[in-house]
Amino acid sequence: MARSTSTTQGRPRDPDVDRRVADAAIDLFGAAGWAGFTVEAVAKRAGVGKASIYLRWPTKEALLLEALRQRFxxxxxxxxxxxxxxxxxxxxxxxxxxxxxxxxxxxxxxxxxxxxxxxxxxxxxxxxxxxxxxxxxxxxxxxxxxxxxxxxxxxxxxxxxxxxxxxxxxxxxxxxxxxxxxxxxxxxxxxxxxxxxxxxx
The missing domain is CATH 1.10.357.10 (Tetracycline Repressor, domain 2)
Structure with missing residues (x-):
């Protein structure tokens, strides 16, 4: 079953979580490259649960792409x-x-x-x-x-x-x-x- 790309119904997106995750994704990619880029590592850097990331982005490719769109x-x-x-x-x-x-x-x-x-x-x-x-x-x-x-x-x-x-x-x-x-x-x-x-x- 595919993971949803949005938060649960009725729960608004938290811009601070989005920003922290995007910043953590950029930092991790810069430090470790694609080989070391994982959702788990991004979640740890951002101080959020892995499930929070998967509610927003279904794959690590989608996560990195969104972070790059925000910062580049x-x-x-x-x-x-x-x-x-x-x-x-x-x-x-x-x-x-x-x-x-x-x-x-x-x-x-x-x-x-x-x-x-x-x-x-x-x-x-x-x-x-x-x-x-x-x-x-x-x-x-x-x-x-x-x-x-x-x-x-x-x-x-x-x-x-x-x-x-x-x-x-x-x-x-x-x-x-x-x-x-x-x-x-x-x-x-x-x-x-x-x-x-x-x-x-």
Whole structure:
């Protein structure tokens, strides 16, 4: 008999339980990956009964997917300015994904999404949002004469996102209150490097 995906009739969902379970799921996935991700372990971290989780989500795949939907969204369109500022905005969005409480889970999902049913599609949508945003930035940059007409979007985005991920992984973490300033400083240096190569010659 399939488990219900909703709470018992007449009993309202407790938003605090939902939040604790989602936070615990993200923390556990970041620490242990899909191989170590179990409903029992999530329940223990969240301080709730396993039955409470199964009343909300019938499988561990559904649980992880909902937690990711709550904590990870796609790249949003950047505010039109000039190509340098737009690329810095994009880099900062990527930074915010890979640092802080959700950072480890973001790295895990980038590696493991393809083998988790449902999650692969969600992560593909997030990745596609990066491509859409980068294409729009390059298109505007070409129209304004800031970039050559043959600027390769894929190579530019690979360089930007790969550098951000590598920097987060290899640089000692900074205090939360210094995180945004450090990310912006690096993002500006990175974008200047990318643009210098994109416009060379």
């Amino acid at each position: 969204s796609g790249v949003t369109a950047v505010e039109p300015a000039n190509v340098r500022e737009e690329l810095v905005q994009l880099a900062l969005q990527l930074f915010r994904r890979y640092v802080g409480d959700t950072g480890q889970a973001a790295f895990r999902i980038a590696l493991e999404a393809s083998r988790i049913p449902g999650v692969a599609e969600h992560w593909a949508g997030i990745r596609n949002s990066q491509v859409v945003a980068a294409r729009a930035i390059v298109r505007r940059g070409i129209q304004r004469g800031e970039l050559p007409p043959d600027t390769p979007v894929t190579l530019l985005l690979d360089t930007l996102s790969g550098a951000v991920m590598n920097h987060v992984q290899t640089t000692p973490p900074v205090a939360p209150e210094e995180r945004e300033a450090a990310a912006e400083t690096y993002s500006r240096k990175l974008v200047d490097f990318i643009l210098a190569n994109a416009t060379a010659g």
